[in-house]
Amino acid sequence: MTRDEIVIAIKDIISTIAPDEAVGSLAMDVRLRDQIELDSMDFLDIVMELRKRYGVQVPEEDYMQLATLQGCVDYLGPKLESKSLVLTALKV
Amino acid sequence: MRYDALIIGAGMSGLAAGIRLAQAGKRVAILERHYLWGGLNSFYKRGGRRFETGLHALTNFAAKGTPNMPLTRILRQLRIPHEALRLAPQRRSITALRTSAGDTLRMSYSNDMALLRSEVARLFPSESAGFERLVAALPGYSGSSESDYAQSARARLADFVRDPLLAEMLMIAPLFYGSPTENDMSWAEYGILFRSIHLEGMARPEGGIKALLDLLIARFEQEGGELRMKSGVAAVMHDDGKVRGVRLDDGSELECERVLSSAGLVETEALCGRSVASEEDARIGRLSFLESCCVLDRAPQALGHDVTIVFYSDGERFRYERPEVPVEPRCGVITCPSNYELREPDREPFARVTCPANYGYWKGLSEESYAAEKARAVDTMLDTAETFSFPIRPHTVFRDSFTPRTIERYTGHRGGAVYGSPRKSRDGLTALRGLALIGTDQGLVGVIGAMLSGITIANRSLLEPAGGAA
Numbered sequence: 001m002t003r004d005e006i007v008i009a010i011k012d013i014i015s016t017i018a019p020d021e022a023v024g025s026l027a028m029d030v031r032l033r034d035q036i037e038l039d040s041m042d043f044l045d046i047v048m049e050l051r052k053r054y055g056v057q058v059p060e061e062d063y064m065q066l067a068t069l070q071g072c073v074d075y076l077g078p079k080l081e082s083k084s085l086v087l088t089a090l091k092v
Numbered sequence: 093m094r095y096d097a098l099i100i101g102a103g104m105s106g107l108a109a110g111i112r113l114a115q116a117g118k119r120v121a122i123l124e125r126h127y128l129w130g131g132l133n134s135f136y137k138r139g140g141r142r143f144e145t146g147l148h149a150l151t152n153f154a155a156k157g158t159p160n161m162p163l164t165r166i167l168r169q170l171r172i173p174h175e176a177l178r179l180a181p182q183r184r185s186i187t188a189l190r191t192s193a194g195d196t197l198r199m200s201y202s203n204d205m206a207l208l209r210s211e212v213a214r215l216f217p218s219e220s221a222g223f224e225r226l227v228a229a230l231p232g233y234s235g236s237s238e239s240d241y242a243q244s245a246r247a248r249l250a251d252f253v254r255d256p257l258l259a260e261m262l263m264i265a266p267l268f269y270g271s272p273t274e275n276d277m278s279w280a281e282y283g284i285l286f287r288s289i290h291l292e293g294m295a296r297p298e299g300g301i302k303a304l305l306d307l308l309i310a311r312f313e314q315e316g317g318e319l320r321m322k323s324g325v326a327a328v329m330h331d332d333g334k335v336r337g338v339r340l341d342d343g344s345e346l347e348c349e350r351v352l353s354s355a356g357l358v359e360t361e362a363l364c365g366r367s368v369a370s371e372e373d374a375r376i377g378r379l380s381f382l383e384s385c386c387v388l389d390r391a392p393q394a395l396g397h398d399v400t401i402v403f404y405s406d407g408e409r410f411r412y413e414r415p416e417v418p419v420e421p422r423c424g425v426i427t428c429p430s431n432y433e434l435r436e437p438d439r440e441p442f443a444r445v446t447c448p449a450n451y452g453y454w455k456g457l458s459e460e461s462y463a464a465e466k467a468r469a470v471d472t473m474l475d476t477a478e479t480f481s482f483p484i485r486p487h488t489v490f491r492d493s494f495t496p497r498t499i500e501r502y503t504g505h506r507g508g509a510v511y512g513s514p515r516k517s518r519d520g521l522t523a524l525r526g527l528a529l530i531g532t533d534q535g536l537v538g539v540i541g542a543m544l545s546g547i548t549i550a551n552r553s554l555l556e557p558a559g560g561a562a
Contacts, residue, residue, distance in 0.1 A: 018168055020157055037159045041169055044551055045115075052117045060555060 001080045003073050008085060010046070010072045013053075014038075015089035017045040023090075028070045050076070053086045094347045095119050097553070098338055100325045100363075101354035101504075103131020104539050105531035107308040108546030109352050111170050114315035116554050121346070122317065123338070125324030125504065129309065131354065132503050132510060132532070133539055135302045138492045141440070143385050144301045145494075145502075149401060149427070151269065151288035152540040153181055153203050153295040161292065162233065162540055169547050176307055178298035180432040182400035185294065187264045188480050189257065189405045196480075199261055200399075203293030216258045226252035226262075227291075231283030241518075245282035246275075260410050264403045265289050267412040268425050268446075270537035272377045272511035274413040288540065294400065296432040304539070328353070328363045328527060335526030338363075350553055352546070354531035356505055357513045364524060377509025378414040380496035382449035384470045387490040391441045392428045397482040402426040404480040413448065419469040420448040421476040443484050445470075445477045451496040451507045466493055511537050520549045528553065 001009065011023040014036070021036040032038055043063055050056045056079045058066070065075035097113050099106045102124035113120040128134055133146040154161035156174035167174055184202040191197065197215055201208040213220045229252065231240045246263065253259045263276075266285035271277040277285070297304045312319060324341040328351055337347040353360040358375050392398070405411070406422040413420075424447035430438050449469075457465055470493050471485075478484055496508030505512060512532035520528040528549050536545040 017171065019171075019173065039160075039165065041165065041547075041551060044554065045169070048116045048554065 001083055001085055003077060005085045006073050006076055006080055007069055008087070008090065009053075009080070010069060010076075012087045012090045013046050013049040016049065017042055019089065026069055028073075029068050031067050032069065033067070054080055054083045056080065056083075094349070095121055096348065097350045097352060098123060098346060098348045099352045099354070099530075100338070100360075101131055101531065102129035102319060102321075103354050103503075103531060104133055104308075104542035105534070105546035106131070106352070106354045107305070107312055108166070108170060108543040109530050109550040110312045110317045110319075110546075111308065111315060112547055112550035113554070114312060114317035115171070118554075120317050122312070122319050123323040123325050123340070123346075124319070124321050125341070126502060127321050129319070129321070130301065130305050132505075132542075133301050133305075134502070135300070135305075139490055141387060141490065141492075142302070143492055145383070146301060146539070149182070149294040149296055150179065150304075150539050151285075151292065151294055153179065153293035162288075162544060163292070166540065166543050166547060169551075170308070170311060170543070172307055172311060177304065178435075179295040180298055180434045182294040182296075183398055183431050183433060185265075185401040185403070186399050187261050187403045189261050189264070189410070190407060191257065192408055197257065197261065201290060203295070205291055208290055212258065216255050219253055219255055219258050222252045222254065223258075227286075230286055231280050233284060233287070236280035236283065240280035240283070241278045243279040245277050245279050248279045248282070257408060260405070260408065262286075263412075264405055264410050264423075267410070268403050270511055270541070271412065272379060272509065272516075272532075272537075273514045274378055275410075284536075284541075288538065296429060296434075298435060300429065301539075325353075325355070325363060327365065328360070328524070330364065330524050330527075333523070333525055335524050350526045350528070352528050352530050352549060352553070354529075354542075354546075356509075356531075357515060357517055357529060357533040358506055359504055360522065360527070360529060360533075364522075364527070375513045375515045376507045377505070377511060377513050378451075378507065379412070379511060380414070380449055380451045380499055380508035381446045381510055382419045382454075382466075382469055382473060382493065382495050383444060383446045384473065384491060384493035385442055385444045386474075386484050386488040387440050387442045388484070388487045389489050390487060391430050391437070392443060392482060393431065395482045395487065397428065398431055399426075399481070400428060400431040402480050404477070406476050406479070411448070415448055415450050418450055418453045418465065419473050421472045423447065424473065424477055426477050426481045440489075443481070445473055445484070447473045447477075449496050451500070451509075454495040454497045454508075455500070457497075466495060469495075505532070520545075520552075 047058045096118035097120045099122045135144045154163040199211045212223045327339040329336045427444045430441040499508035516535035518535040520534045534545045
């Protein structure tokens with residue numbers, strides 16, 4: 001997955017767990033929870049989907065790394081390099 | 093063939109927990125003893141008609157997209173769109189109390205808190221300021237302190253409300269809506285129930301409780317969960333303080349990492365092989381009910397009754413307790429499901445009346461006298477209920493009633509205790525690793541509370557390594 005695809009992967013997961021939120025215009029370096037309605041239970045869901053779709057394990061102490069889209073790209077980049085994008089909510 | 097998790101009971105908490113675990117990719121099965129799902133909020137057929145159990149209402153009403161509300165959070169966690177619930181809000185409900193002078197005070201409320209405010213001002217003009225202070229001081233959903241759990245709601249109410257009649261009236265709906273203890277509850281629980289009923293409000297899914305259950309089952313199966321009916325759990329198997337699996341009523345065994353049990357506190361202990369508690373065990377809830385569902389020949393509204401729910405007390409002291417007599421007619425709940433803002437009115441309207449009942453009496457009756465005694469007790473109950481509503485019996489075309497004995501049989505709750513044990517395990521932890529409690533005895537009641545319980549405990553188990561605390 002490229003870095004752009006990781007952004008799409010995260011947006012797709014958010015759209016799956018929070019279908020009412022608009023993910024198109026999310027800024028890269030603003031905290032996700034400041035842009036859309038996400039609580040700690042929702043972050044658990046993002047982590048769960050990462051594991052289910054890509055087999056990526058994110059330990060609880062690393063959840064902070066996923067606070068922004070940029071953080072997701074930096075943290076998940078190496079882990080998702082060899083994976084291909086899975087979409088369930090968004091259309092490309 | 094080993095399961096990541098087995099869930100005891102296909103009620104609201106079990107289904108919600110199951111969806112969460114299946115969504116996370118876990119291999120999970122829900123084991124239900126009966127042939128119908130829903131637990132305390134279920135449905136059944138009699139005389140060709142479908143009946144539902146429970147109060148027919150969802151508390152915690154929130155419009156689609158309202159942030160930070162329990163309902164919004166639950167729906168998102170279960171990935172159920174708000175529209176799918178098709179919630180019909182209540183018209184208005186009433187708490188009614190008859191004074192010793194024979195006057196009936198009727199306090200209305202709706203999903204708009206302004207109505208309750210104006211009713212308090214109308215009935216108790218000098219109490220408005222105190223009532224506002226009460227609302228401002230209510231404990232929240234999370235972060236209630238241990239002292240909020242240790243304090244009596246009645247004692248705290250008296251700090252804000254001076255008129256004992258208003259204090260009594262403000263206890264009636266919260267107690268009926270979910271207290272496992274007689275006549276009082278903790279201040280923390282009062283905060284949760286007051287918010288759920290009054291600040292958020294009540295609604296009913298279009299199509300009733302079955303429509304909601306159908307949604308939950310569909311979600312669970314869509315995520316690959318396995319629902320096993322007629323699969324009662326006879327025992328939880330464990331080695332060295334750690335869960336190993338369960339043995340079913342038919343003797344077959346299933347292996348698993350974790351068990352989430354909605355069977356209840358005492359009931360789950362019994363499944364683990366702890367000595368069976370006697371009926372005098374203080375951990376067995378004392379509150380059970382006689383409930384009668386009356387199918388009507390016309391809508392209650394046509395009979396001048398447009399109220400969704402009436403919570404009543406015939407007397408200045410609200411007797412939320414196990415009565416000495418078979419049924420306590422002096423207080424109860426009258427629910428008219430057709431008095432929600434339904435888009436598709438029920439084909440046959442009905443009224444449901446629920447009053448506290450004596451478990452031991454109903455449990456001890458012989459088969460020969462049961463039906464006749466039930467009919468007699470229901471009449472006693474309706475004599476008073478009709479004075480708070482409308483002439484129910486002249487318009488009843490079919491009636492089905494159930495007693496604490498029925499509740500015990502179908503829910504497995506000892507003593508037919510609808511709201512479970514007065515001792516709650518708020519963290520859901522048990523003496524065994526890998527075994528957690530969900531549902532009523534984890535401390536949250538009602539449809540929404542039960543679902544939240546299942547979600548919360550399932551989420552915690554997802555964060556913990558297998559073999560951890562729960």
